[in-house]
Every structure is written in structure tokens, then in C-alpha cells.
Amino acid sequence: KNFYFHQALDWRAVIRAIFVNLKSGTIRQGGSTITQQVAKTAFLTPERTFTRKIKEIILAYWLEKKFSKDEILDSYLNLVPYGSNAYGVEAASQIYFAKSAKDLSLAESAYLASLPKAPTYYSPWGVHQGELEQRKNYILEKMSELNFIDQEEKIRARTAKVKFEPQSLGLIKAPHFVLMVKDYLVNKYGEETVTNGGLKAITSLDWELQQIAEQVVLEGAQRNTELYQGKNAALVAQDAKTGQILALVGSKDYFDVENEGNFNVAVQGLRQPGSALKPFVYLTAFKKGYAPESVIFDVPTNFDTTGWMPYQPENFDNLFRGPVNFRQALGQSLNLPSVKVLYLAGLNDSLKTLSDFGITTLNDPLRFGLSLVLGGGEIKLVELVDAFASLAQEGIRHNQVFILKIEDKNGKVLEKYADIAVQIADPQYARLVNNILSDAETRHGLFQNSFNLTIFPDREVALKTGTTEDFRDAWAFGYTPSFAVGVWAGNNNNAPMQKQAGSILAALPMWHDFLSQVFEKYPDKIPFKSFNEPEVVEEVKLMLNGQFIIQENNQSTTHSILYFVDKNDPLGPIPSYPENDPQFKNWEQGVKLWLLNHPEFFMGITM
Structure with a gap:
């Protein structure tokens, strides 16, 4: 924009760069004009030092005295790197579009003009294609502001479908x-x-x-x-x-x-992980005092407590198994029990565990609910592999x-x-998870023919x-x-x-x-x-130790785990008022309906 008006340097950009560089103690910003870029590309080594910057400025003044602006711009267009070993706009045009620069469309030209700022970062074959698109549109906007193109040309170039040539990486x-x-x-x-x-x-x-x-x-x-x-x-x-x-x-x-x-x-x-996050939720539950033997009811349950929209997850095979322990629920990847385990473990505490294990994409608790354990978030493959590697190393x-x-x-x-x-988790809790996930007998029901x-x-x-x-x-x-x-x-x-x-x-x-x-x-x-x-570890508390049948009024009976356990203090006393838990009513109702529909399963047990 200011190339034809400055004398080698853009002093406003230089002052801004000096301020940033002095603050950081290193060369972070260059404030370079096109003339300076020609100087450093043609004559200087790539080290980012203050000495080289001074040489660059001296050479830029020399270039401005020796050559016309058009000659300097021509040199720039023939020297500047565009990435993929392309130096100069003609080479870049051939590599990215398989055509001469004189045959480029406005949209293609804007893409090429985007690259010199950071050729690797903005590479059309790289991972920052969205940022490349934004930079292309920025350039078109500036061209419109400076009256190089009109509004219609700008809009047409913004929406044009541009096809890049496949990248040739040779023997890489x-x-x-x-x-x-x-x-x-x-x-x-x-x-x-x-x-x-x-x-x-x-x-x-x-x-x-x-x-x-x-x-x-x-x-x-x-x-x-x-x-x-x-x-x-x-x-x-x-x-x-x-x-x-x-x-x-x-x-x-x-x-x-x-x-x-x-x-x-x-x-x-x-990508959404499905149930791949379950092990870390169960590990969080183990931290709080639950055990692989702890019992939870795999029965139809509505987890909504607002009356607005029912949330009733199902298992992968649409079956419900009644009372199952944590080992079975995790080993067979049962969805409904795992939602209950997430509730018991606590959403925020489970997210903290995932963060400790290296997952960086689930850092907003307000975005997630009980569906997190079934894949209600997004993760990166490389991070989740790292998390499982930490499990392998016992925390x-x-x-x-x-x-x-x-x-x-x-x-x-x-x-x-x-x-x-x-050490991000107690080895005991990681060993419990490892013991379950490596238990071939437990997983058999999940994989069956596979x-x-x-x-x-x-x-x-x-x-x-x-x-x-x-x-x-x-x-x-x-x-x-x-x-x-x-x-x-x-x-x-x-x-x-x-x-x-x-x-x-x-x-x-x-x-x-x-x-x-x-x-x-x-x-x-x-x-x-x-x-x-x-x-x-010998658990003594009902439900936590695998026992779920009790005697009341000389009759056998059972309840949901929330009847026996305060989720905020699972190893503490049995809650005096379990109905104060917002999920208690729904979980109890699920157990009652299950018993009514399966009298043979708990013969002699009443509610």
C-alpha cells in the first residue's frame, strides 16, 4: 500500500517492530518493506539478529537509490519464497496452478499474494487452509479499498472455486x-x-x-x-x-x-470420541472410593430432572442387564451404567482427570453434560493416544x-x-482400569464374533x-x-x-x-x-462391595446406588435423605420398573 511512497523504510512499522522486539529480547517482528525483503532475500543470511537488521536497512536504502520502484517490485516478485521450494511468482504459479503467472485469475493471484507472509503456515496443502482463505479475502478487501478492483470483482473472486495442483513431495x-x-x-x-x-x-x-x-x-x-x-x-x-x-x-x-x-x-x-473416554471417567470414580465390584443398575432411566426433554441413553445392543458391577459396565462398554458412573464421579472432576491426562479440547465445562461419557465432546487422536499411554504407565x-x-x-x-x-494419577486407580480393559473374559460379550x-x-x-x-x-x-x-x-x-x-x-x-x-x-x-x-481392597459398604440385596421388614429388597451412597461422599454414611439427590427419584423409578418387569430375576425381592 505504501511501497511507492516510502523511501526504503516504513518508519511506523519499524517503530512498532522495535517496541515488540525490545520487549521480547529477540527479533519477533521485522516491519520490513518490499525493498527490505528484496535486500535480505538477495544479499543476506537468514539469521534473525539485530546486526543483520541494520545491514538490511542499509542495503534497502542503497537499492532505492540504485533502482526504480518498478525494478525493485519486479525483483521482489522473482525472488520472494512462496513455499514448496518456489521462489518467485512464476515458479509459484507453475507449482500451485500449473500455469503461467500471466494467466492467473484474480482469485488465484490473491491466493499467491497470501503466501509470502508465511509460506509454510499458509500453504494450500497444509493444515491452515481456513487461515489461507481469510488472508486471501483480506487481500481482496484491501485491493477493493485501494480501487484496484471494484465490488463486483471482489465478490466474484471471494466466491470463486479455485483448484490447486496436487503437492509433489518427491521422495519425502x-x-x-x-x-x-x-x-x-x-x-x-x-x-x-x-x-x-x-x-x-x-x-x-x-x-x-x-x-x-x-x-x-x-x-x-x-x-x-x-x-x-x-x-x-x-x-x-x-x-x-x-x-x-x-x-x-x-x-x-x-x-x-x-x-x-x-x-x-x-x-x-x-472428532467425537464415542465411548473412548469411559476409562477416564471410571478412573475418576475409583479415586472417590468406588470399586470394580460396585453395583449399578443397567435399567431404562431418564436422566432429565427439569421436565423439559427426556434423556434416556441406550446400550449398543439395546439390551438392559439389570444389576451390573463397574467391571462389567466398563469392560463391555455399557452406555447407561456409564452415564450413571459419570454422575457419581462428577462432571467437573472427570473433565479435570481428562485434562491431567493431556486432553486439551474439553476445557469448557458449560458445554458438556452427562453425554460426555458417550462422546459429547471433541478430541484429537494424538492426544487420546497420549492419555492411554499414561494409563499404560500407571498414571x-x-x-x-x-x-x-x-x-x-x-x-x-x-x-x-x-x-x-x-505422576497424574495414583497407580492403584490406573491399575484398576488396566485390569478391566485387559480382561479378555469381561470384554467377550461386547465383541462376540470379533x-x-x-x-x-x-x-x-x-x-x-x-x-x-x-x-x-x-x-x-x-x-x-x-x-x-x-x-x-x-x-x-x-x-x-x-x-x-x-x-x-x-x-x-x-x-x-x-x-x-x-x-x-x-x-x-x-x-x-x-x-x-x-x-x-475389601469394601465394606453395600453396593460398593458388590452386595445389593438388603433386608427390610423381614423382606429382601434393593434400591439404586443413590439410596446407599452420597455421591459427594461415597465412603461416608448412608444418606439420611437420599431423595435430596436430584437423580434419586429417576434412578429409583428405573429400578422399580425393572423389578416389576423381571420378577424372575430377583425372585422374592420386593420394593
């Missing part, structure tokens, strides 16, 4: 992982340093595991496409002992432009990493991995799956004491999969295939080890 391996690393480096060290500074990054990627993961995801997504119209999948594998990501596949095919293959679902995707969380060391061009170490381990996909010869593996409403997302998470892996299957556009393709059909086969191959080909990568047994 693990593209989602590599570009995730590059994105981190650019954000930390700047575009110039990453492009020209000779940085060397050593990552945690295990290429042997990555190859298996890519093959499994590609074949699994192809199978799901044919059978269920589930066109995409993602996988993350992590060393639970160190927090290091060993394999990461963000989609079935990075180059599948039609299905947004370049979008990294594993890291950027916000110890290691900082999740994918870069082990970064060196500059002279070999100076800029960053180096250091394991940071924090039970063989949940077990491995001579290996003890914990497993939790999740399926969202309308079969839009399918998940499988599993872990040994030292290794965790998670799989997602679905569609980027959130379209439901067909034929009721939930976790067992769409995600579990990929999860099992990946682990089977790793166990067979590289057994030393995942040591043979069983989970530690939890300490045996």
Missing part, C-alpha cells in the same frame, strides 16, 4: 509427520531459518513401524470405502515409556486431494514428543529431548473402542505396559458410514492388523510384559 517419507515437524520448526524459528538456515531435526519416528502403519491405514480405508463408505483413517503409535511418537499417519493417502488427504486428522482433526505422563534434537547448520544443539515424567481381533497369543493388551452417533467416527485404542496405539476411521466431511459400521467393523481390524504385524515382525520393539495387578 511419512509426509504428515514430516510436515508436522516442519510446521513446528517454522513456528519456533521462522520461515527463513527453516528454508535457508540449514537446520537439522532428529525425530522420534520409527520407520519400520511407520511403514506398517501406512500400509494398514491405506488397506483398511480402502476396505472401509468399499464396504461402508468410510473413506479415511488415521493411526498414531507411541512409546508409553518415553512419550515419543513412533508412527503417525494422518490420512489414508496424503496425495488424495479429493478426500482432503493432506489434512492431518491425527493431529488437527477434532505417569511423559511429555509427548516427536522431535528429539534440533541442530543449526554449525552443529550447535538448539533443542534436545528430555523426558519429563509427572473377539479374535481383541486378543494376541502370549500378549496382554488393554483395549477400548468408541463409536459415535450415526456411525460418523469409529475408534480403537489399545496398549501394553510400554506401547500405545490408536486408530480412527470415518470421513473428513463427517458423513456417516453405512451398514452401522462402528468401531468393531471399521477401526478394530486396522488396530489388530497393526499390532499383529508389529508383534510378529519386531517383537523386541514391544517387550513381553503383563500389567501389574491392583491392590485388593
Whole structure:
């Protein structure tokens, strides 16, 4: 906007940049004009130092005296980096649109004009496509304000459908992982340093595991496409002992432009987890004094206490089992009992547990209710794998990493991995969850005909799956004491999969295939080890200890757990006025109706 009017420098921008840089102690803002950018691109190294900035200013004044504004602008358009090794607008036009710059439309030109500010960040093949769209529209708005285009041209360019050429990454391996690393480096060290500074990054990627993961995801997504119209999948594998990501596949095919293959679902995707969060809710309940033997009634129950809209969740098989204990409810992923467990554990306390385990996307308690335990929130695959890795480590969380060391061009170490381990949950409570999720006998009723996909010869593996409403997302998470892996299957556009393709059909086969191959080909990568047994604690309180039948007036009877337990003090005395709990009436009614409809189940018991 001011290029043709300033003399090499835009002093307002310089003063603003000086203020920001002095405050931070480093070069955070440049305040560079087009002339300065030509100077640093053509003549200077990429280090961000005050000395280089002074040289840049001197060179900019020299350029302004030596060349005309049009000549400087021409140099800028031929020198500036546009990302993907494209320097200059003509090279960028060929790479992104396969045409000469003189043949670009207004919309295409606006996209290219968006890139020099931050080529990697705004890359049309990257994860910030929404931000690229906003920057393109900003440029069109400025062009309109400065009368380079009229309103009609602006609106037409804003709404034009622009197709980018597929990205060519040549021989690059693990593209989602590599570009995730590059994105981190650019954000930390700047575009110039990453492009020209000779940085060397050593990552945690295990290429042997990555190859298996890519093959499994590609074949699994192809199978799901044919059978269920589930066109995409993602996988993350992590060393639970160190927090290091060993394999990461963000989609079935990075180059599948039609299905947004370049979008990294594993890291950027916000998807509903179905019942995959249940283990962390049960762990919260165990913290409060409940036990795997504690009894809860799996009976039709309305959880609404306002009279406005009934909330009556059902189990995956539409069956109700009557009294079940926490072990059965979690091991068989029963929905209705799990909603009750969330109520007993407390929504805020459960969200705190999830936050402690590294889930960053559920930080607004006002958004969630009892449906949270059935998937009423959005999470990232990479974070939930990290959470299960912390369960595997008995409540110890290691900082999740994918870069082990970064060196500059002279070999100076800029960053180096250091394991940071924090005990986020009592080992006893994590062991209780691990004991349930690794109990093959308990999970048998859930997986039935697919039970063989949940077990491995001579290996003890914990497993939790999740399926969202309308079969839009399918998940499988599993872990040994030292290794965790998670799989997602679905569609980027959130379209439901067909034929009721939930976790067992769409995600579990990929999860099992990946682990089977790793166990067979590289057994030393995942040591043979069983989970530690939890300490045996004798509960004495009714319902908590598995006993739910009592004698009243010489008759056998039973009640909901809220009759015996104050949810805010489960180990304390039996409530004097259980009816004061807002859920008591609904839960009691559910138990009464169950007994009326199943007299044979509790022969001789009355209410």
C-alpha cells in the first residue's frame, strides 16, 4: 500500500517492530518493506539478529537509490519464497496452478499474494487452509479499498472455486509427520531459518513401524470405502515409556486431494470420541472410593430432572442387564451404567482427570453434560493416544514428543529431548482400569464374533473402542505396559458410514492388523510384559462391595446406588435423605420398573 511512497523504510512499522522486539529480547517482528525483503532475500543470511537488521536497512536504502520502484517490485516478485521450494511468482504459479503467472485469475493471484507472509503456515496443502482463505479475502478487501478492483470483482473472486495442483513431495517419507515437524520448526524459528538456515531435526519416528502403519491405514480405508463408505483413517503409535511418537499417519493417502488427504486428522482433526473416554471417567470414580465390584443398575432411566426433554441413553445392543458391577459396565462398554458412573464421579472432576491426562479440547465445562461419557465432546487422536499411554504407565505422563534434537547448520544443539515424567494419577486407580480393559473374559460379550481381533497369543493388551452417533467416527485404542496405539476411521466431511459400521467393523481390524504385524515382525520393539495387578481392597459398604440385596421388614429388597451412597461422599454414611439427590427419584423409578418387569430375576425381592 505504501511501497511507492516510502523511501526504503516504513518508519511506523519499524517503530512498532522495535517496541515488540525490545520487549521480547529477540527479533519477533521485522516491519520490513518490499525493498527490505528484496535486500535480505538477495544479499543476506537468514539469521534473525539485530546486526543483520541494520545491514538490511542499509542495503534497502542503497537499492532505492540504485533502482526504480518498478525494478525493485519486479525483483521482489522473482525472488520472494512462496513455499514448496518456489521462489518467485512464476515458479509459484507453475507449482500451485500449473500455469503461467500471466494467466492467473484474480482469485488465484490473491491466493499467491497470501503466501509470502508465511509460506509454510499458509500453504494450500497444509493444515491452515481456513487461515489461507481469510488472508486471501483480506487481500481482496484491501485491493477493493485501494480501487484496484471494484465490488463486483471482489465478490466474484471471494466466491470463486479455485483448484490447486496436487503437492509433489518427491521422495519425502511419512509426509504428515514430516510436515508436522516442519510446521513446528517454522513456528519456533521462522520461515527463513527453516528454508535457508540449514537446520537439522532428529525425530522420534520409527520407520519400520511407520511403514506398517501406512500400509494398514491405506488397506483398511480402502476396505472401509468399499464396504461402508468410510473413506479415511488415521493411526498414531507411541512409546508409553518415553512419550515419543513412533508412527503417525494422518490420512489414508496424503496425495488424495479429493478426500482432503493432506489434512492431518491425527493431529488437527477434532472428532467425537464415542465411548473412548469411559476409562477416564471410571478412573475418576475409583479415586472417590468406588470399586470394580460396585453395583449399578443397567435399567431404562431418564436422566432429565427439569421436565423439559427426556434423556434416556441406550446400550449398543439395546439390551438392559439389570444389576451390573463397574467391571462389567466398563469392560463391555455399557452406555447407561456409564452415564450413571459419570454422575457419581462428577462432571467437573472427570473433565479435570481428562485434562491431567493431556486432553486439551474439553476445557469448557458449560458445554458438556452427562453425554460426555458417550462422546459429547471433541478430541484429537494424538492426544487420546497420549492419555492411554499414561494409563499404560500407571498414571505417569511423559511429555509427548516427536522431535528429539534440533541442530543449526554449525552443529550447535538448539533443542534436545528430555523426558519429563509427572505422576497424574495414583497407580492403584490406573491399575484398576488396566485390569478391566485387559480382561479378555469381561470384554467377550461386547465383541462376540470379533473377539479374535481383541486378543494376541502370549500378549496382554488393554483395549477400548468408541463409536459415535450415526456411525460418523469409529475408534480403537489399545496398549501394553510400554506401547500405545490408536486408530480412527470415518470421513473428513463427517458423513456417516453405512451398514452401522462402528468401531468393531471399521477401526478394530486396522488396530489388530497393526499390532499383529508389529508383534510378529519386531517383537523386541514391544517387550513381553503383563500389567501389574491392583491392590485388593475389601469394601465394606453395600453396593460398593458388590452386595445389593438388603433386608427390610423381614423382606429382601434393593434400591439404586443413590439410596446407599452420597455421591459427594461415597465412603461416608448412608444418606439420611437420599431423595435430596436430584437423580434419586429417576434412578429409583428405573429400578422399580425393572423389578416389576423381571420378577424372575430377583425372585422374592420386593420394593
